[in-house]
Amino acid sequence: MQQDESNIEVMRERLRAGITAGNKLQGVQLAQEALAAQMSPLEFFHAVIDPVLVEVGDRFSRLEIFLPELMRAGMVVKAMQEEVLEPAVLVGTGESSIVGRVVIGACQGDIHDIGKNMVALMLQVNGFEVTDLGTNVAPRTFIETARQKQADIIAMSSLLTTSMPYIRDLVQLLEGYGLRDQFLVVAGGAAVTHDWAQSVGVDGFGEDAVEAVNVCQNLLLPRKEGHV
């Protein structure tokens, strides 16, 4: 059911408050009430969650808020999606509020994870379903998890020049297994440059957490439009 703009703004304000407080329950209740008022899950996502998360992302990109606030946003929205929106979608039209599925991790030999955590959270608050494999992840683990999770994107982070070769290994393994067309591969982290990423055949490169989200969104556009 179509909601008027003032109602929508009230809901957005409640979501902002829930995120600020890190209160999952507040977010879940809001989603339940919206669906009870005949709003569809997708309509709720686009009208309420998406604009608030864009605000959160913009504020993080200007460093007006930091990782803890980003984490709270991710936690609240994840709870809303898992507990209310996705179950409703399953019994509804089949429309999904998930933008895409990403398997992310720091490359084998690399134990740095804060930058990778930032990217994971930014993806999450932008509607991606994210599986975070943590640090020191072998290429085969990325691939096996991506298959299990039916991921769209494998995202690899490397802060060390000595871990970068494992990004190329992953691309070569995907080719060897005949899976290269199944997954998009993006890379980032302090050691990785745009030129190097291109030279090893990855599909996208993100300089930082904000750019990483843009890259993932853009890469998925053709899939959304049914070209791939």
Add this chain to the structure above:
Amino acid sequence: MRNTTRLLDVLDRMESGPIVEESQWDMFMVPDEVARVQVEFDIDLNALGDKLVSADDALADRVFAAGLTLAERLGVYCISTSRQIKFSRAEILAALAVAPTEVTFGEGGDRHTERKRQVEDPAHLTIKGGGVGTPIPEHLYLAVHQSYAQESLVDGMINCTLERVYGREIRSRSPWEVLGGWHEVELTKAACRRAGRPGLGLGCVENAVSELSELSATSYGGFSPNDWHHIAMISEFKTDYGALTKLAHLVRTGSVIHAFYNTIYGGSVGGKEGMAIAIVAGSILLQMIYMTNTHSVSPAHPFYDNDTTPEIIQAISVGHQALARNSRLLTDLVITPVSGPGTSTLLYETAAMAIMAAASGSCGLIGPRSAAGIHPAHVSGLEARWMAEVAHAAAGISRGEADALVRQLVALYQPTLNKRPIGKPFPEVYDPVMLRPSPEWQGTYEVVKQELAQMGLAIP
């Protein structure tokens, strides 16, 4: 004080401390506790206004108290065992009471002793020049290092990373890493000998991403116990078997230990207040788990990878003053500018950090890690000379004077940071055979030297 009893105690706690999930540590325990102590000790760096070098002793003391409390409440998380390594306040205070106030590294006539400094201390800072892990092509590695070793103001050298070894890619936790460590020994020692400083203390093993290279290259014919050996504390407040294996080896070989903790601005510790508290807590915890001689920080900006932005300068200034006023710890700062060789902005960024550190009681300067240490071969010895000259000239000036200089310098480089002026690689700013700066790079250096003199800091 370091000994096997303390090492065994750390290792025992590594396997017996409270079990915690890593995601809980990263997502809740660290951010929540940092936020809690920030409120509890009333830490607000906005009260400094436009000041980048704080002169507020009470604030520094509160930041120390907050950092000490954070260190006590959190301890260090061991990823390999999923356990918290915790220490009581009494244990921390007992360890801090006997922490070394000086350390000597290097050998023979090239030995150098780094000593504890106070806020506004006229004593010189220790200068550890080098590209700090910047990837360098194999054929340039010796020349780049010689350009640092030949600088007479460099007291110790911090090594760069080899891009390849014998033309092959170096991979973490592989035989290539071992060969990389040994090639680092051969080439850096050769660079020092060629510079006529065979005993210069080396910051190593830069190619030891895992413990393999450290265990291998710190042995007979390799790096000496008198070089200064790195162990990382993973952000935020984490360690693992790899780092602790290095520790065990370095304790048993009696090596000089240099440990570092590089918190991330806007990360789990939040903004500049959290960062200042984390600098204190991190340095204390480096002492607790690694029994380190020198405690280094290089907080990183999440988008530029540097530590020269105004918020980070404020945080380091307060954090290092807190440690200088309240502890015996030897504190080092890695200068990580966005700009690279050949640019005046590299010299402005480096000068701002050196002046801030000199007035804030930092004991040593490392770097500069030009072009954020990311762009291959974008480093040269001249910027280490500059770092030393500015730091020595600034030793003894008041925090107020330092603040005025730092603000002028920041105004000169800050507008350019988003353009990432990475400058030029080594062969374009140095004659790689004569090992002299190019006339253009030398000219830029002379001009900036004049500018700094006009600002009020004359460099002989």
